[in-house]
Amino acid sequence: MCISLIFFSGGWMSPYFQYGLSFMILSALSFGFKGAGLSIVLYGAFFYLALYANGFTFDRIIEKGYLEPFITDYIIFIAIGFSFAFISKLINDRSLSVLNLDNQGQQENQFEEISAAEQSEDTFSLTARELKIASLLLNGLNNKKIASNLNISINTVKFHIGNIYRKLGVKNRKEAILRLRRSNLKIGR
Structure with missing residues (x-):
């Protein structure tokens, strides 16, 4: 039995899933790995509350044999959160490297201006x-x-x-x- 518990909370297009996942992705992109970790914990609680609202207590999940899909879904959420955190880190690293290149270019331009001013005296x-x-x-x-x-x-x-x-x-x-x-x-x- 490899069904996803997301189905029981309204499916992938449910508001529970959409709003929770959107929050997780935004916090992972905005705050990196710390944001991803926090949002994963909050999303797990939010997801469990959505299941509980649909009549699935933790005991009932175990009783019906849905613990494995529940864990699988949670692992998927962890993977999604940290994937976006990693993407955020790559974007930030790339932005910093571009800024460093810009700063280096400005320093070279300043050096060129100084050397040009020095050289202008002797034509x-x-x-x-x-x-x-x-x-x-x-x-x-x-x-x-x-x-x-x-x-x-x-x-x-x-x-x-x-x-x-x-x-x-x-x-x-x-x-x-x-x-x-x-x-x-x-x-x-």
């Missing part, structure tokens, strides 16, 4: 031609337009941009533009 050791190309980079020109504007070849532009990246300590055009904008470098914009 990053850029040559006059590199400063002119940096100015055109800041104006949003691509390599071809920079080359035509300065009457030099595209390969020469690429060479100077490579030097600019190296001197600024960046890897791409976007980082170079951000670094140049953060600096107080006085170049013709």
Whole structure:
């Protein structure tokens, strides 16, 4: 006889089950394992009261042989509660790791701003031609337009941009533009 006692309290869709389980899931998600433990105890009492209201005392449950399904149902409730508590823990851990990454990113940005301010005093050791190309980079020109504007070849532009990246300590055009904008470098914009 493997019937569930939930059937006797009105089934899975009964208010007893729905409200009790909702409370258990919410407290497990909100308060983690402590909330799950407390709500499991409260839900067990609530579930037993629902059975009692339907004429099933503990003695009658034992007498009818329903103790095994009663225990099985309670174990299911425990599993559900702690599953949601575990999910809550995973979500919180993930949120904390994302916050730590954000804090780390903010610290790196602060360091970059400090180092950019320090480097702006010596103009990053850029040559006059590199400063002119940096100015055109800041104006949003691509390599071809920079080359035509300065009457030099595209390969020469690429060479100077490579030097600019190296001197600024960046890897791409976007980082170079951000670094140049953060600096107080006085170049013709």
